[in-house]
Amino acid sequence: MGLSSLDDYTDQFDLFGVHARLHETKQQRVSRYKSGLTKKLQEATALQPAFCLAEIVQLAKHASLLHVQYRPPVTPPTTTAPTNPTVTVPRTFVLGNCYGCGKLGHQKRGCPAFAKEVGLVVDGMRDNVIATVQRVLQDEHKEETVMHTTVLRDFGMGSTWTARCVMDSVRESKLFDEFIWVEVGTKHFNRSKILMQILDQLTLVSTTEKNNKNETESEELLKTKIFEFLEDKKYLLILDDINLFFLNDLEVLGVPFPRKQKKTSKVIITGSEYHIDNRGANRVLSLNKGLPLDDAWYLFCEKAKMYFSSPDLCFLAEKLVKDCTRGPLEVILLAGALGNIKGGNFNPTMIAEQLAKIIKLRNTYNYRKVAYEMLPSKALKDCFLYCTHYIEHDYINVKGLITSWIIEGFIDGVSCLEKASDEGCSILKELVDRYLLSTSKENHLMMHGSLRDRQHYIFDKGTDVILAYPELFSEAVKIRLVDWDPKSGYSESPDLPMPSTLLLYGNGGCLPGAFPDSLFQEMQDLKVIAILNAGIKSLPSSFSQVKELRILVLRGCGSLEKLNHIEGLQKLEVLCISGTSTLTELPDNLFKHMPNLKTLVLSLTEIESLPSSLSSLCKLEFLILRGCSKLNMLPRLEELSSLIVLDISDCKALKEIQKWILWTEV
Structure with missing residues (x-):
């Protein structure tokens, strides 16, 4: 920080912002303020949600006051609690020995000496x-x-x-x-x-x-x-x-x-000991040390659901447990990382390969990264990373989470909504079995707080762009999932509250060929609309009445020819159009009245150029043009002052990248 006090730093920060005339979002301003704090204050505010400068300043002041007042904890008297006599035997941890008493012939779970410990x-x-x-x-x-x-x-x-x-x-x-x-x-x-x-x-x-x-x-x-x-x-x-x-x-x-x-x-x-005011506390106890080796081993075996009876397997598993810090969460996640062995297949060779892979990864990464890297598919990794965005939510609504995964495109390549939901449930079960998520109250899950920091898993800026944040899907009763049937159409139940999220699933990009013009007439409060794999050529006229819409996703609509009736959606923050080979151009004034648009995805379309109104999107942060094979030029985008990520991968017709792109921090 380099200044005499936090107040001085805050004053200089404000003064610099005024002189530099920076054009930045609230979140960028919060990040810039955090980066100038001392290391202790950065750690103290790392997991605190702050959405504006005033909030992060207040959090920093609280943390600063605690650091000033903090007194090292006084070690409590080492008096022993009255316990029944326990068996204490010198333990030599050799292969095949019980970790309860050190003797051969049984596991700690069945150890008679251990069973007597009170x-x-x-x-x-x-x-x-x-x-x-x-x-x-x-x-x-x-x-x-x-x-x-x-x-x-x-x-x-x-x-x-x-x-x-x-x-x-x-x-x-x-x-x-x-x-x-x-x-x-x-x-x-x-x-x-x-x-x-x-x-x-x-x-x-x-x-x-x-x-x-x-x-x-x-x-x-x-x-x-x-x-x-x-x-x-x-x-x-x-x-x-x-x-x-x-x-x-x-x-x-x-x-x-x-x-x-x-x-x-x-x-x-x-x-955390640095975040709690200990004045007046009569006991300050610490759990900073890891588990004893025998307890860590027992926990690892229990969570891995195997006891490594083979000497070779026991050697590898024991090495993994010995070399880690033996915090309970670390032991549990490393055991869960063995979840790649499916269907009760306890083939010793396969288990040995998995253990060796985990040990190798653990030599390079922290245990959270190891658990992430051991996930066997990109879909699992994407779905897990999305869960880390639930920073402010105690509970994760199952229906809302699976809906968001489908909208994001993590669950794709299925023919109907029912199969997509089933796939989502399978992914949820996999993450729970690996202890990356835990079941909570009915139809809700939880994620351990230390797993939510995405910096443990990804290192490249902008690689975890998501379309919709979890708070939009917190109320399951306001989510509608519809497998579209042209014969029956769609009607809203009078017994349910009006929906805030509508997901319409078509049939292989062919059906329905069109939606009724009046479809959205009674759903003007929708905030999220996702139309997937439908055969529509255009949007119905009633679409223009959905004035509260914040997120629009059109994916896999292979017959979509024109994008109409959305020009006046002023609250739109995310527009995603992907996977349509018939969309070749966009109206030139499309973005003129979308001042709040932050994410624009036009992947896998046949557009050749971008509309000039794109330059009016001063809040645009993510511009994803991946796989636009016919896009032959980019307009000058200097006015996009908030742009963080520009993705032009696989834009094969794009022969020249303007020099300004190399100069900016995009």
Whole structure:
């Protein structure tokens, strides 16, 4: 950063922007501001969603304040928790030995010595931390009222797992009147969602239902209700996976501060040690170290669903586990990477080849990249990368996710919508089996926060361009998937809310030959329209009435001859036309009234030139002309000040690239 304070840097940043007169998007401005921060502040704000300069400045100030106030954690006294006698045998980890007792003849799962070990967790992982937490929870002294568990300096070290074990153990002990688990995720205090989680677990009726007051007033009522309910109760509150936390954040949730209660309630917080305000915490515990080798081996075997009885296989698998950092998430993902072995085929040669490949990749890449590279197809990789765009969403809606995959073109080459959906379900199952996604509540999935950073998987700018962001598909009830039948057509059910997304699937690029002119008359609030593999030659006249449309995808419509009735769609942000050999030209004024267009895809079409109105698209970021074999020239595009990616691969007729392209940062 090079300046005396964050405020100085922010002032200089603003001053430079004024003098340079930069033409950049909000996201580009946020990225430029982040790049000038110190390394610690860059790390602290890396996973925080910020959509404008004001938000990233505020996040940086919060993180800066925490770094100033941060005191190194005090190591808790090394007193041992009372446990039943356990068997302790010197362990020599040779091939074929049990990792529970070191003896030959059985696996750790069936080890009689291991079965006698008494701990809070079945497989013994994280025993010491959990035992320490339990002692604190049982302590009734006034000074022991708030406890922060500072964990996970690196993601995947098992803090959530540990906290859940603590919660399960304490529930059985009946130490508390109320137990509250809050999944904060990667967001910094989405107050509404956290309040609703607390209300649900306390079985309180939501006061937001049928409430005509504004959202702020509703939250105040919720806080009051929570406070009054917990004021005279002894509670255990676990806030899992927090990025930024201050002690006064409890007041924001309506949770009475434990030290002001007559009863000794407890609060456990899991998160990064640099992002949590530890003042007042009576215990700061760390899970930064990996699992013990025997526990890592047991976990690897369990998740891989094989026990490597062959000495050669055991040698390779053991080497893989020994050489990794042995964080729980790493062990699980490396085991999931063996998912290339299908159908119960436990051929030793095939398994050995897969293990050797994983070891070789692990010598070069981090474990996330290894799990990604072991995905056997481009479709799987594309579908997984799309999931990483769910940064702000706790849950991934299954119907919305499969719909987005179809619209993006990741699931292609199928004859009907039903087969496309089936293929999507197969891909989902594969990603879940490899532990890259996990099942959550009904019809929803989750992705671990540390897997969402696309920089782990891709290194080239602009190679992961997507058409539609996940928030457009969050409400399954507003998504319509239609296999078009010319005889029955399409009619909207009066029992369902009006759709926001419509996917029309044709028949091999031949049927239907045309849509009724009135098709879109009653669907004027549509935000996403995708027409795939239809035989239409043009769009119906009612299309011009869909004024709220943001994304239009026309793919595989092999008979499409002209693009009409879309010139006035001023809110359109994405226009994708691909796979039509009959579209040879575009109206010259096509883009004149599309000021918000950010992505334009004209791949695999027969157009020879681009319309002059293209120069009016000052917000255009992605221009994809891949495979336009007859495109013979590009217009001057200097006015496209926001352009990030220009893809002209396989444009065989394009003989000359203007010099300005080499000068710009496209």
